[in-house]
Amino acid sequence: MAKVFIYPATSLILSDLVARFGHTPLSAAIAIREHVQTAGLESPPLQITPEDPKKGLKYAAVEVPSGVRGRMSLYGPMIDSADAAIIIHDADLAFGCMGCARTNELIQFLLKKRKIPILELNYPRTDSEGEEFVAAIKHFLDGLEKSA
Amino acid sequence: MTEYRPRYAGTVTKYVFIESPDLTPSDLAIRAYEISEGVMIKETCFGLQITGKEDEVNKVIEELRKSDPSHIFVKDRGFPPGDRRRCRANLGGARPGFFGHECEIGLVRFVTHGLEALPDRPAEAVGHPPCPAPEKRLDLYKLKKIIEKEES
Numbered sequence: 477m478a479k480v481f482i483y484p485a486t487s488l489i490l491s492d493l494v495a496r497f498g499h500t501p502l503s504a505a506i507a508i509r510e511h512v513q514t515a516g517l518e519s520p521p522l523q524i525t526p527e528d529p530k531k532g533l534k535y536a537a538v539e540v541p542s543g544v545r546g547r548m549s550l551y552g553p554m555i556d557s558a559d560a561a562i563i564i565h566d567a568d569l570a571f572g573c574m575g576c577a578r579t580n581e582l583i584q585f586l587l588k589k590r591k592i593p594i595l596e597l598n599y600p601r602t603d604s605e606g607e608e609f610v611a612a613i614k615h616f617l618d619g620l621e622k623s624a
Numbered sequence: 625m626t627e628y629r630p631r632y633a634g635t636v637t638k639y640v641f642i643e644s645p646d647l648t649p650s651d652l653a654i655r656a657y658e659i660s661e662g663v664m665i666k667e668t669c670f671g672l673q674i675t676g677k678e679d680e681v682n683k684v685i686e687e688l689r690k691s692d693p694s695h696i697f698v699k700d701r702g703f704p705p706g707d708r709r710r711c712r713a714n715l716g717g718a719r720p721g722f723f724g725h726e727c728e729i730g731l732v733r734f735v736t737h738g739l740e741a742l743p744d745r746p747a748e749a750v751g752h753p754p755c756p757a758p759e760k761r762l763d764l765y766k767l768k769k770i771i772e773k774e775e776s
Binding site for chain 2 (some may be wrong): 484486487488489491492493495501503504505506507508509511512513514515516517518519521522523539565566567568569575596597598599600601602603605606607608609611612613614615
């Protein structure tokens with residue numbers, strides 16, 4: 477069972493398909509759950525404490541806005557532990573402020589830098605594209621099993 | 625600074641989305657109540673939220689999937705149900721994350737078709753999914769020429 481980082485990290489479709497084909501999806505919810513379930517001092521809304529941007533320094537330089545570093549403190553450790561990744565490029569739902577946009581670019585850069593197997597695709601817009609989409613993801617995930 | 629005490633510590637919450645012509649969220653909720661052993665189930669307009677120990681939640685989801693495997697989609701949720709930081713009852717307007725789900729739920733019918741067609745495909749057949757078109761970037765020499773033209 478491989479750990480597969482999914483991008484967009486909140487994707488329902490990717491999260492479901494990765495789990496359905498027997499692997500562990502690394503999604504935003506996992507990191508957020510860890511934060512909101514850890515006792516400490518109240519730091520609403522996501523329990524991102526001043527310590528988190530410091531953790532993010534491992535992934536983004538000090539002059540990078542703290543919002544990017546805070547986000548990277550959630551995504552960075554998951555990228556480090558990922559065995560593979562699936563990236564969807566035309567995801568409108570990944571749209572956000574500049575912090576989100578820069579974090580999205582950094583996530584993709586760090587994933588490619590790690591040289592792990594990556595599947596890059598677009599969302600299906602027709603039935604036949606849906607067929608190819610699911611088949612490609614299954615083939616990719618089955619390949620991970622063999623290489624593991 | 626106030627102390628933060630998490631609710632439902634040590635549990636997981638998962639969304640179960642249903643996009644089926646034969647099954648409604650309430651049918652799924654009734655089935656979930658029948659098989660749940662101590663997990664918390666919340667029925668929503670799109671499906672369910674299930675909270676509890678990870679093994680127990682996975683067991684319930686595994687059973688639920690059998691009702692309509694290609695039309696049920698599952699994902700993790702970071703916050704427990706009813707959390708004041710996310711719950712629509714406290715915030716007003718759409719719940720954060722709603723627009724992402726709205727965007728993807730419109731596309732799951734194609735994924736459903738793909739899942740249903742999968743057994744008919746040869747096991748070794750590689751899929752050719754829609755791929756991102758290569759970005760056309762401005763050639764460096766062309767940029768240099770433009771700069772020179774502007775400067776002259």
